[in-house]
Amino acid sequence: MASRSSADLEALLGREVRVSNDANCFALSEACDGAGKDAQTVFGAILGTGVGGGIVVRGNVLVGPNAIAGEWGHNPLPWPTDDERPGAQCFCGHTGCIETFLSGPGLERDYFSATGKRLTSIDIESGAAGGDAGCEQAMRRYEARLARALAHVINILDPDTIVLGGGMSNMQRLYAAVPTLWAAWIFSDRVDTALVRNVHGDSSGVRGAAWLWPGTDIRRASHRPHRASASYNHARTTTAQRASTANIACSELQAFSGEKIHGKSLR
Numbered sequence: 001m002a003s004r005s006s007a008d009l010e011a012l013l014g015r016e017v018r019v020s021n022d023a024n025c026f027a028l029s030e031a032c033d034g035a036g037k038d039a040q041t042v043f044g045a046i047l048g049t050g051v052g053g054g055i056v057v058r059g060n061v062l063v064g065p066n067a068i069a070g071e072w073g074h075n076p077l078p079w080p081t082d083d084e085r086p087g088a089q090c091f092c093g094h095t096g097c098i099e100t101f102l103s104g105p106g107l108e109r110d111y112f113s114a115t116g117k118r119l120t121s122i123d124i125e126s127g128a129a130g131g132d133a134g135c136e137q138a139m140r141r142y143e144a145r146l147a148r149a150l151a152h153v154i155n156i157l158d159p160d161t162i163v164l165g166g167g168m169s170n171m172q173r174l175y176a177a178v179p180t181l182w183a184a185w186i187f188s189d190r191v192d193t194a195l196v197r198n199v200h201g202d203s204s205g206v207r208g209a210a211w212l213w214p215g216t217d218i219r220r221a222s223h224r225p226h227r228a229s230a231s232y233n234h235a236r237t238t239t240a241q242r243a244s245t246a247n248i249a250c251s252e253l254q255a256f257s258g259e260k261i262h263g264k265s266l267r
């Protein structure tokens, strides 16, 4: 059963395409041989133009009956301050979703509302590094919000490792700042969860997407250029596609990882 998205891609590329949630693919890629390779439970968080998440437990993607496991971007920002309520309107119909704060456009909107100036998220980060007070304050608000959003995840899932992906994951300061902030919101006296940057690039999900072909011989599949895999944003997967994703395992990805796969997810 092809979704409209996969049918469009198939028509465009002239080849069969399978699709699944990019955050799941990202988390799988990093859990297998990336930043979470030694962890039993990995939460992969994509912070890009949108915000999503995926969960890998002992090498297997946790999908769930609704195929939304880990998708915390459209939960409300936890422990909001008065000036964070009700928050910006989200495309999903709600206001104040985590995505409206932690996506790249979310940071840019926050900076604009505070300063009246428009800068890209990259420029906001570099401005903060250069000593600009408005940029620094925006970055600190972003870090505080990310700390609360991830503390919520830790309180429920208690992952060993949280791997960040998406364009915002390139902000190196997040990895030092956020763990100093999240302890206030985590229901434990001690927090051993690691917050780490991806190893395979901020769009590492493309590697995981290669494993939407269960049941094929991995070494043979690597020599079949007529097949392509793709990840896409906010997937609404069919039952067949859920089953495909559920069958992804680290052993399969590791067998395939000798072949380099280049590309970008659409998030």
Ligand SMILES: [Zn+2]
Pocket: 073, 074, 090, 091, 092, 093, 094, 097, 099
């Ligand atoms: Zn939303």
